[in-house]
Amino acid sequence: MYLTQPLHRALQHAPDAPMTVCGDRTKSARQVADRVARLACALKGLGVTERDRVGMLTLNSDRVNESFLAIWWIGAAANPLNARWSAAEIGYALTDSGTEVLLVDDAFAALVPELRARCAGLRTVVHCGDGPAPEGTLGYEDLIRASEPVPDGRYGGDALALLLYTGGTTGLPKGVMVSHRGLCSSLFGSMLAMRSVDRGGVTLVTVPLFHIAAVCSWYAQLVMGGTLVFLPVFRPADFLDAVRRHRVTNCILVPTMVQMLCEHPALGDVDVSSLRTITYGGAASSDALLRRAMETFPGAGFTQGYGMTETGVLCTLGREEHARGGPRLRSAGRATPSVEVAVLGPDGSRLPPGEVGEICTRGDHVMLGYWGKPEETARALRAGWMHTGDAGRFDEDGYLYVVDRIKDMIVTGGENVYSAEVENALAAHPAVASCAVIGVPDDRWGERVHAVVVLRPGRTVTAEELRAHAKSLIAGYKAPRSVEFVDALPTSAAGKILKRVLRDARPTATP
Known part of the structure; x- marks a missing residue:
C-alpha cells in the first residue's frame, strides 16, 4: 500500500466533506488533494527527489497533514523533528540525516538562523506559519499558489516513508527508518485489534506528530475517512472546547494529559459525550488514574497501545479489558x-x-x-x-x-529520556564527580528524571544550578526534576553503578 491512498479514496467517497480543521480553517478532501498535489510540485521545484528527507519543525496543523502527504506524493521521506529539542539536538538530526529542505512554522522561525549556522547542508527553509515569511525563507502558501498539480507517484512498499529521531543510549539521537509497508502493517494490525477510530469519525490530533503514536492516530482516521481536528499544543481548556465544538469522537493522549483533564475545573461544564474512544500510551499509567479517567469520561471506551518508534504498535489492551478491570489492566x-x-x-x-x-x-x-x-x-x-x-x-x-x-530509558510525560544522555550533561559540570540518572514514580508525569550526584571534594552546587546546566545542553524536559546528593554511588564488583539499588531505595527528593 502507498500512504497517499486514503486521499484518493476520500475523493471518491466524500470529496466535499470536511477533512481537516485547524483554527478557523476548514478544508474538504477536494481542497486538500489539490493543495497536496501543488505542494508536491513545489517541493520538486526545490530539488526534492525520491528518497530525500524533508524536515518538519512545526506544531500540529492542517499544513503538517498536507506536508506529510506531499512528501510521500513524490517519493521522499518525512523527517518530523522533536519540537521540544534544543537547537543543538535539532541541528544534529538535520545534519545526520542530510536534510536539505526544512519546513518551519511561526513557533520555530526564530531558530532558523542558528540552524543554518549549525547545518551547512540546509539550503532551503519553507515557512508554513500564519505570519509573513521571515527573511531567507519561502512562503508555504506562495509556493502552493505558484505551482501546478503533479500526479501522485504512488510510492509504497519498502520505500522510506518516515525518519523519526529517538534518543540514543550513547547520548546521540538515532534516526529510525520506517517504510510505507512498516507503517501500514503496524497500523492495520492495531486497527483490527482495537477500535481506535470510527468510520467517518472526528479525531482530535493533539499529541505532537513527531511521535509514532500520534502519526498512527492521525493516519488511522485518514484511512477510515472523517475529519481531523488539529490542536497545535495541548491545553486542557482548548482540548475540551475542541471536543465540544467539533463533536470529537476519538483521540490519543498520554497519561499526563489524562490527569490534567481529570483535574480541570471546567470539565463538568463541558459536553464531552461525543467521545467514543480514548487511546492512551507512551508512559506508565496508575490504576487510580485509569479509574478516575473512566469515571470522568463514562461514554468513552479506553484502549491502550504498547510499542516503540522502531516497531509501531505491538500489543493492545482493548475496551473490553478496561471494562472488566482487574490485574490485566497492568498488562x-x-x-x-x-x-x-x-x-x-x-x-x-x-x-x-x-x-x-x-x-x-x-x-x-x-x-x-x-x-x-x-x-x-x-x-x-x-x-x-x-x-x-x-x-x-x-x-x-x-x-x-x-x-x-533493559535500556535505562525513562518515560516522563510521554517523552522518552535516556539516562546516559542526562548523565553526560550533568558530568560536564565541574562540580560533579559522578552521577547516575534513574526514573522514579511521579503522580503527574508517570516517571520523573531523578539524578543521584556525587560532588568533587571541596565543590558545591545546588540542585537548581545543576538543572540549569543540564538545560543548556539538552532539552528542558530531559533535565532532572529532582536531585539527590550522596557521598558515593553503589557499585558492583566490576565497578558498575547499581541502578537497581538506587531504584529500590525509592528516592524521596522532591522536584
Whole structure:
C-alpha cells in the first residue's frame, strides 16, 4: 500500500466533506488533494527527489497533514523533528540525516538562523506559519499558489516513508527508518485489534506528530475517512472546547494529559459525550488514574497501545479489558494480528509464560534500521528479531506484562529520556564527580528524571544550578526534576553503578 491512498479514496467517497480543521480553517478532501498535489510540485521545484528527507519543525496543523502527504506524493521521506529539542539536538538530526529542505512554522522561525549556522547542508527553509515569511525563507502558501498539480507517484512498499529521531543510549539521537509497508502493517494490525477510530469519525490530533503514536492516530482516521481536528499544543481548556465544538469522537493522549483533564475545573461544564474512544500510551499509567479517567469520561471506551518508534504498535489492551478491570489492566495487552511478539532468553530461545526475558518482535512492522548506524542496527535486529530492550513476561492467555526497561530509558510525560544522555550533561559540570540518572514514580508525569550526584571534594552546587546546566545542553524536559546528593554511588564488583539499588531505595527528593 502507498500512504497517499486514503486521499484518493476520500475523493471518491466524500470529496466535499470536511477533512481537516485547524483554527478557523476548514478544508474538504477536494481542497486538500489539490493543495497536496501543488505542494508536491513545489517541493520538486526545490530539488526534492525520491528518497530525500524533508524536515518538519512545526506544531500540529492542517499544513503538517498536507506536508506529510506531499512528501510521500513524490517519493521522499518525512523527517518530523522533536519540537521540544534544543537547537543543538535539532541541528544534529538535520545534519545526520542530510536534510536539505526544512519546513518551519511561526513557533520555530526564530531558530532558523542558528540552524543554518549549525547545518551547512540546509539550503532551503519553507515557512508554513500564519505570519509573513521571515527573511531567507519561502512562503508555504506562495509556493502552493505558484505551482501546478503533479500526479501522485504512488510510492509504497519498502520505500522510506518516515525518519523519526529517538534518543540514543550513547547520548546521540538515532534516526529510525520506517517504510510505507512498516507503517501500514503496524497500523492495520492495531486497527483490527482495537477500535481506535470510527468510520467517518472526528479525531482530535493533539499529541505532537513527531511521535509514532500520534502519526498512527492521525493516519488511522485518514484511512477510515472523517475529519481531523488539529490542536497545535495541548491545553486542557482548548482540548475540551475542541471536543465540544467539533463533536470529537476519538483521540490519543498520554497519561499526563489524562490527569490534567481529570483535574480541570471546567470539565463538568463541558459536553464531552461525543467521545467514543480514548487511546492512551507512551508512559506508565496508575490504576487510580485509569479509574478516575473512566469515571470522568463514562461514554468513552479506553484502549491502550504498547510499542516503540522502531516497531509501531505491538500489543493492545482493548475496551473490553478496561471494562472488566482487574490485574490485566497492568498488562500491555495482546499482540496485534500483524505482528509476532516473543519473550526471549539470553540464548535467543522462547521463554514459557511467567518467565521474564527480553521482549522481541518480527514482521513487516519492524523498522528498516537506524539511519547511518549499521552497528546499532545489527545490535537491534538479530536473528530476524527486533530486540526492544524491554524486559517482560507473558501470562497463560498471551497477555504481555512489561516488567522493566533493559535500556535505562525513562518515560516522563510521554517523552522518552535516556539516562546516559542526562548523565553526560550533568558530568560536564565541574562540580560533579559522578552521577547516575534513574526514573522514579511521579503522580503527574508517570516517571520523573531523578539524578543521584556525587560532588568533587571541596565543590558545591545546588540542585537548581545543576538543572540549569543540564538545560543548556539538552532539552528542558530531559533535565532532572529532582536531585539527590550522596557521598558515593553503589557499585558492583566490576565497578558498575547499581541502578537497581538506587531504584529500590525509592528516592524521596522532591522536584
